[in-house]
Amino acid sequence: MRTVGIVGAAMTKFGRSESSLIDLAVEASLGALHDAQLGEIPIDGVVVANMGAARLNRQTAVASALVDRLCLYPAAAETVENGPASGASAVKVAFQAIASGMADVVLVTGAERMRAVSNLEATDFVASLSHPEAEYIYGVTLPALAGLFARLYMDRYGVERKHLAMIAIKNHENAMKNPCAHIHQPITIEGILTAPEAVVNNPPIAAPLHLFDCCPVSDGAASLVIAAGEVADRLERPFVRIAGIGQATDTHAVHERLDPTDLAAVRRASERAFEAAGIAPSDVDVLELHDAFTILELAESEAAGFFPRGEAATAIERGETALTGRLPVNPSGGLKAKGHPVGATGVAQMVELSWQLRGEASERQVRDAEIGFACNFGGFGNNVVATVLRREDR
Amino acid sequence: MGHASDLEALLRPPAREMPLYPPKTITLASGEQMVVRQAARDEVPVLLEAVAPLLWVERDFYDIVAARLFSELLAYKRYRVRDEYVLVGLIDGVLAGIVNGREVDAKTGMSYHTVTIRRGLRVGSHLFAAKMEYHIEYLGEEEVLIVAESPIGFRRWMIEYPLEKRYSVQHELGGVPSWVLSRETYFAAKPRLVAGRRPVPDALLRAAEAIRLLSEEAVRQQVLGETNAAIDAGRPAKAKKGGAR
Numbered sequence: 001m002r003t004v005g006i007v008g009a010a011m012t013k014f015g016r017s018e019s020s021l022i023d024l025a026v027e028a029s030l031g032a033l034h035d036a037q038l039g040e041i042p043i044d045g046v047v048v049a050n051m052g053a054a055r056l057n058r059q060t061a062v063a064s065a066l067v068d069r070l071c072l073y074p075a076a077a078e079t080v081e082n083g084p085a086s087g088a089s090a091v092k093v094a095f096q097a098i099a100s101g102m103a104d105v106v107l108v109t110g111a112e113r114m115r116a117v118s119n120l121e122a123t124d125f126v127a128s129l130s131h132p133e134a135e136y137i138y139g140v141t142l143p144a145l146a147g148l149f150a151r152l153y154m155d156r157y158g159v160e161r162k163h164l165a166m167i168a169i170k171n172h173e174n175a176m177k178n179p180c181a182h183i184h185q186p187i188t189i190e191g192i193l194t195a196p197e198a199v200v201n202n203p204p205i206a207a208p209l210h211l212f213d214c215c216p217v218s219d220g221a222a223s224l225v226i227a228a229g230e231v232a233d234r235l236e237r238p239f240v241r242i243a244g245i246g247q248a249t250d251t252h253a254v255h256e257r258l259d260p261t262d263l264a265a266v267r268r269a270s271e272r273a274f275e276a277a278g279i280a281p282s283d284v285d286v287l288e289l290h291d292a293f294t295i296l297e298l299a300e301s302e303a304a305g306f307f308p309r310g311e312a313a314t315a316i317e318r319g320e321t322a323l324t325g326r327l328p329v330n331p332s333g334g335l336k337a338k339g340h341p342v343g344a345t346g347v348a349q350m351v352e353l354s355w356q357l358r359g360e361a362s363e364r365q366v367r368d369a370e371i372g373f374a375c376n377f378g379g380f381g382n383n384v385v386a387t388v389l390r391r392e393d394r
Numbered sequence: 395m396g397h398a399s400d401l402e403a404l405l406r407p408p409a410r411e412m413p414l415y416p417p418k419t420i421t422l423a424s425g426e427q428m429v430v431r432q433a434a435r436d437e438v439p440v441l442l443e444a445v446a447p448l449l450w451v452e453r454d455f456y457d458i459v460a461a462r463l464f465s466e467l468l469a470y471k472r473y474r475v476r477d478e479y480v481l482v483g484l485i486d487g488v489l490a491g492i493v494n495g496r497e498v499d500a501k502t503g504m505s506y507h508t509v510t511i512r513r514g515l516r517v518g519s520h521l522f523a524a525k526m527e528y529h530i531e532y533l534g535e536e537e538v539l540i541v542a543e544s545p546i547g548f549r550r551w552m553i554e555y556p557l558e559k560r561y562s563v564q565h566e567l568g569g570v571p572s573w574v575l576s577r578e579t580y581f582a583a584k585p586r587l588v589a590g591r592r593p594v595p596d597a598l599l600r601a602a603e604a605i606r607l608l609s610e611e612a613v614r615q616q617v618l619g620e621t622n623a624a625i626d627a628g629r630p631a632k633a634k635k636g637g638a639r
Contacts, residue, residue, distance in 0.1 A: 016618075118545065185514045188425030195421040197589035200523070201516055202423060212423065 001099045005241040005392065007232050008036025008225030009354040011347075014182040014339030016115045017219040021050075021057045024221040025066050025111035028344075032107065032223035033070075037237060043225075044103035045076040049090035049110035050343035051083060052125050056116050066109060076103070083129045084292070085378025086110065087222070087346020088385035092245050094226045104228045110347030111221035122217045126342065129379050131253040143214055145254055145380045146293035147206030153261050153295055154208060157310035161208060164294040165193045166316050168212045168336055171291065174323055175333025177363040182218045182339030213294040218339030222348035233394055238358040243279070243371075244388040246272025252382050263303035266375060269386040270304035273373070277388035281305040284388070285369040286356050287327065288349035290377035291334040300375050301329060304386065323364060331356060331364045346376035350387060357391040407476035412497070415481060415528045418590035419598050422515045426485050429594055429602035430524045433480040433492075438471035440605045441480065444489050445509065447610040448617060455544035456509070456617055462543075462567070463507040466494055478506075481528065483521050484602040491517045493525040495538070503529035503538035504566055505575075508547065511608065513616050519550055523588040530580045538575045541565045551575075555583045 010031025012024050019027070025048065033043075048063035059065070063077035082089040087110040094106035114122045127141045135145075153159055169189060175181035192202040192212045202210045232239045248268035251257050257264070274280060281304065289304075291297035298312045306327060307315050315321060321329040332338045332352040335345060353372035355361045372389045417431035433441060445467065448460035469475040478496040482489060490512035495505045505525060510518035529538045540557060542548040551557055557573040565572035580588075594602075608616065 183514065185424060187423045191421055191423035191425045196591070197421045197520075198423075199586055200520065200589040201421075203586065 002101060003229030003241060004095050004098045004226060005229065005232055005239045006224050006350065006354045006389070007227045007235055007237050007239060008032040008034075008038075009223070009351040010035055011180050011222035011344070011351045012220050013180045014218045014220035014341060014348070017113065019219075021053055021059060021062065021111055021113040022065050022069055024113060024219060025062070025109050025223075026069050028111065028221035028223035029066065029070060029107060029109045032109075032225045035237075036225035036227075037235060038105065038225065041105060041231060041234070043072050043075045043105050043107050045078075045094065045097055045106040046070075046072060047090040047093050047106060047108045048077075048079045049086035049108070049347055050079055050112060051081055051086050052112060052114065052342065055125055056122075057113050062111070072107070083378040083383060084126075084290070084342045085346060085376045085383050085385050086343045087348065088245075088350070088374065088376035088387055089247075089346070091224065091226065091242070091347065091350060091387065092247065092385060095242050095245055098226060098228050104231050106226050107223065108226055108347060109221060109223040110344035112341035112343040113219045114217050114341055115219045119217055134253040134255070141206070142292065142380065143206040143209060146295060147209045149254070149260060149299070149380070150209050150293070150295040151207070153299060156261055157313070159295070159298065159313045162189070162193060163298065163313040163316050164209070164213050165189055167291065167294040167297050168192065170322055171330050171334040171336040174331050174364055175337030178333050178338060181333040181337055182216050182220070183333070183337045187212060209293055209295065215292045215335040215340040218341045220339060220341040220344050220348070222344045222351045224347060224350055224354070229394065239392050239394050240354045240357050241390045241392040242387065243390040244273040244276030246270060246274075246276065246386045248272065248384055250382045252379070254380050261299070263299055263381045263384075265381050265384040266300050266303035266377065266386070267305070269384040270373075270375065273386040273388045274305070277390065279371065279388065281373075284327070284371050284373045286331060286353065286366040286372045287329045288332060288352055288372070288374045289329055289334065290345070290349075290375050291330060291336045292340055292377070294336060296377060297329060297334065297336075300377065304373070304375055323366065328366045331361065331366055346374070346385065349374040349376060350389065353389045357389060406473045409473060410477055412477060412479040413532060415479070415524075415532055416592055417594045417599065417602070418524070418592045419594045420520050420590045422485070422517070424515055427598055428483045428485050428490055428517065428520065429598050430481055430483050430521065430590060431602055433482045433605070435471055437605060438467050438480070440607065441467050441482070441489075441492055444511065444607050444613070445492070447613050448509065451614065451617055453618055454546055459507055459509055459543055463492065463494065463509055466506050470494070479528065481521060481524055482605065483517055484605065485512065487601045487604060487606045489605050489607055491521045493521040495525055495529065497529075497533055497535065498539075500534070501536040503533060503535045505529075505538050505540040506567065511613055511616055518546075519554075519587070520589060522550060524590070526575055526580055527588055530575075530577055536577050539563060539565050539572045540575060541567050541570045541572055543567070543570070554587065555579055
């Protein structure tokens with residue numbers, strides 16, 4: 001299998017955009033292509049990660065449209081829809097194409113324009129990934145699933161609301177240093193938890209989760225130029241190797257799991273990624289986790305093997321996951337504050353890690369970061385893609 | 395026809411200064427303190443200056459709400475509306491939002507508008523709650539008539555409280571059906587929606603004495619949901635207290 005890595009990375013500002021879906025995808029793609037400085041080296045394929053264009057924007061075949069807008073003919077084009085894990089799945093498709101020798105250079109762009117519809121419609125759209133007969137028809141939404149999960153997790157492992165609040169505060173603080181983040185708003189433990197006014201500031205969404213435990217609904221796009229090692233050798237650009245990708249699935253309906261607090265797909269996908277990369281969790285310097293809800297950052301960090309079960313809350317209290325801590329988690333601000341345009345998220349996680357591993361993350365740079373890990377959490381943990389990235393001097 | 399002053403007397407509703415809304419302070423999610431206090435008639439020019447940049451912001455219906463609020467503020471200043479009041483939210487003296495309304499009679503209040511300048515901290519929600527507090531607890535009214543002109547307003551007022559339909563009553567803002575907040579609904583919602591502490595510490599009160607405004611660019615960035623990195627310490631208002639521009 002050939003060596004594969006990232007030679008170009010860019011993203012749009014996440015948030016509420018007036019641009020069309022394709023304009024967002026074009027902006028991120030041009031940024032990544034500019035970053036890669038490919039010169040005359042052709043692009044063999046374009047993979048677009050998108051979950052909802054057909055429903056939210058009345059557009060299909062987004063990859064074909066992007067190739068046309070960028071005049072990249074005759075590059076192969078395909079759109080990957082894999083729920084919120086679409087982004088990392090698209091990277092996996094590009095990785096497979098290059099590793100197998102089918103392609104040398106592939107542009108991967110994740111894009112979503114969710115604010116084209118109301119929040120209620122967006123929530124319903126995301127809920128359509130749940131089990132149609134066992135969950136969706138009963139009105140289950142992702143916040144509801146996360147609320148049920150959080151209640152059980154908190155009860156079993158002694159996690160308190162203050163731990164979830166600390167995650168939100170950390171990620172908002174990191175996002176303040178990220179110009180691409182959706183939310184630039186510092187929050188405090190007093191304002192969202194301990195002051196009497198916190199009842200109004202931070203109302204319940206799906207108990208025990210409150211407003212500041214939930215990610216916003218975002219528009220945005222992120223893009224990577226992925227190339228074979230021998231192509232990268234011809235470029236005078238930093239090379240971030242895709243050292244390992246792991247993917248795993250779990251039952252569609254959450255209630256069918258033997259232990260609903262066990263994120264088995266996260267655990268298995270991570271194990272596979274670490275095995276492919278030939279490293280252990282203790283070798284990783286920086287994490288981008290899929291914190292659509294604060295409880296997920298905590299639970300994923302344990303399921304992926306970074307903390308023993310039930311101990312992430314203590315690590316958060318000790319500041320271990322802060323930007324200057326032992327293992328910084330979500331320096332980008334995470335989904336919680338950077339934003340969550342679902343199809344773009346998995347790609348954006350790897351854009352952030354690329355910047356971190358290249359030492360280009362400015363104010364939010366994690367010191368001496370060499371190995372990064374991303375967890376792109378699809379469904380409610382029923383389809384997860386984990387990725388290990390490693391800076392490589394070639 | 396008599397003197398001009400006689401004509402003015404005919405054009406003016408009976409002048410009455412509204413009862414005091416005791417200022418309160420609210421801890422926001424950011425940890426900042428927002429002082430909510432009544433705005434005096436001679437502070438209206440500063441408020442007009444704050445609202446003006448929003449007149450052409452289509453997003454979230456800021457334009458229609460700002461235009462109507464502008465006219466209501468002007469009518470308040472120039473004595474063309476009866477028994478109107480204005481409350482403002484100030485963070486370190488910088489204007490974060492404005493609400494207004496009027497008393498129809500001893501039992502009925504009329505909610506006019508809520509404009510949030512500092513977004514993302516539920517400022518509008520806090521100020522609307524303060525407005526309802528004023529009507530029910532300080533003016534002693536039995537109910538407040540309310541309409542929403544934006545989906546955000548509808549979610550915040552009609553759904554969150556929740557309000558009751560009162561379609562048989564015409565709201566002063568126009569053709570949309572009226573909803574009502576009753577005294578009973580207000581007190582049921584109060585524990586989860588009405589916040590704030592009194593008395594306000596002197597230092598906070600002093601900081602909230604003069605209204606300072608964000609730069610026009612910062613206001614646009616705030617309401618359009620862009621970064622707040624450009625927020626400055628608050629521009630001095632062009633309009634002087636007590637004088638028109």
